[in-house]
Amino acid sequence: MDLDAVRTFVAAADAGRFQDAADELSITQQAVSKRVAALERDLGVRLFTRTPRGAQLTIDGQAFLPHARDLLRAEERAVASVRPGSRALRVDVIGRRLAPAALLGAFHRAHPEIELDVVTLFDADAAVAALTSGTIDASFRAVTMPGRQLPDDIEAARVHDEPIQLLTGPAHELAAARTVTPAGLAGHRIWMPGIVPGTEWAAYYADLAAAFGLTIEITGPDFGTEPLLDTIADSRTLATFVGEQTRLVWPADHGLRRIAVRDPMPVYPHSLTWRRDNPHPALAALRDHFGSRRSGGQADEVWTPAWAHPRLI
Template sequence: MDLDAVRTFVAAADAGRFQDAATELSITQQAVSKRIATLEKALGVRLFTRTPRGAKLSIDGQAFLPHARDLLRAEERAIAAVRPGRRALRVDVIGRRLAPAALLGDFHRAHPEVELDVVTLFDADAAIDAIRSGTIDASFRAVTMPGRQLPAGIRGARTVDDPLQIGVVRVYDEPVELLTGPAHELAAARAVTPAELVGHRIWMPGLVPGTEWGAYYDALAAAFGLTIEITSPDFGTGPLLDTIADSRSLATFVGERTHLVWPADHGLRRIPLRDPTPVYPHSLLWHRDNPHPTLAALRDHLCGGRSSGTGTWTPAWA
């Protein structure tokens, strides 16, 4: 439907005279008459009855008026949804139960007035392309920094090769933990070292070759001589936890801030890794030309959140 014609109809209904509507809309009275005539033809009804004193809504015009107002309000909402400074800040997180979603939740609690639109894209390639196109405003990802190369045989972790376009700041190094069932050999340990995991079966069916998280765990396995299995389909978190809970030999890796819920009788154990502590390098990415005012507040909130230091490990490419 022609929203200019609908807007003209509402203005004429409120003003009661076509001339007054023309003045309000900064168009001619002839243009008002033409738009309303076109709308009446499209609807197949008369919206106004012309009188010597102006224009009076017909029965059909009275019936159409509230819907016309709804159309204009919908137009306003549609424009606000994509207008920088008015629409919600669109931020990509790798998963809604993972650390980036928790970081974004912390930001929202600190700034409850801010509107957020949280999305989940597949990998760093998709996120960077969406930032370039303006589909999203920011993303939490692990990326290869300029000038760094991935080790031979390890793919993934998109290089941000245009720093003048894409801004990147490392915001959180998340400690990786071991998750075991109660019968696992390491279940009673207060902490374990990566070296102590050599020979143990680490099961991570959600790893996808070519993604940044796949590259991270490939590098972790190579650095410490670990065996990470991705066999069998990925049926989601629930079946993974069920399997780990019942297994004496399988364990998996999870991030410290990964939100997991399991039945009490599962008895799962989250065991810190030490000497060194592997940390997953979460960075915030955004387009430097993006004018959304909330971006600066998000960056300011996240700055200083990086927690790595001595005694930690992360891939050389990060």
């Protein structure tokens, strides 16, 4: 159904004269007559009766009028739903317990007026595809991976370097240490069954292991965070890596230890990615937020893969 014809019908019904409707719509009276006639043909009924006083609704016209108004209101809602800034900003954070979720939470506290829709996609490839297709507005990822480049329509800015910590159980030989060095972890078993080959985090930890001669084991089933913590808590030999801002909760009797890694400090390079032509005003606010909060860098010497996207904001 032609919504311009429906809009013209409603205007003529409200005005009572085709000429007045034409004036309101900034079209000619002839155009009003043609639109109404076309609508009557589509519906198979007469909507108006011409009289010396103007145009009066027929019984069918009276029956159709409230539905015509509903159609126009539905059109307004449909347009408003995609108008820049009228819908929630959809952001991918990779995991709700990880640093990107905390970063986005800080943005929300600073801008409570901005509505957010938080999603979690699997890896950088899925995030880039979603950005390209327009199903998300932004994503927090480590980019770019070795041998890969972002599409030309995707922008990225490195916004947060998250220190990596060693997590051990109370009986582990390093449990009492306040800090460890990456090189000092050579020969220790570091177990990370959640690493999936081909992902950006697999690329990061592969480079970390190669840089410092570490052994990172990814074998064994990944039953999730809680079973991993149970195993680490009971082990004298196994440890794992976690991000400094990764939120973990474990029973008091586990006695797990978070140990800082220094000299140099391995950091995970979180970047904000978005599509260049995305007009959502909240996206600009998100970029400005991270541009204003970025510090000059860590006090310690840091390590991150050479392929990590440079800071742009």
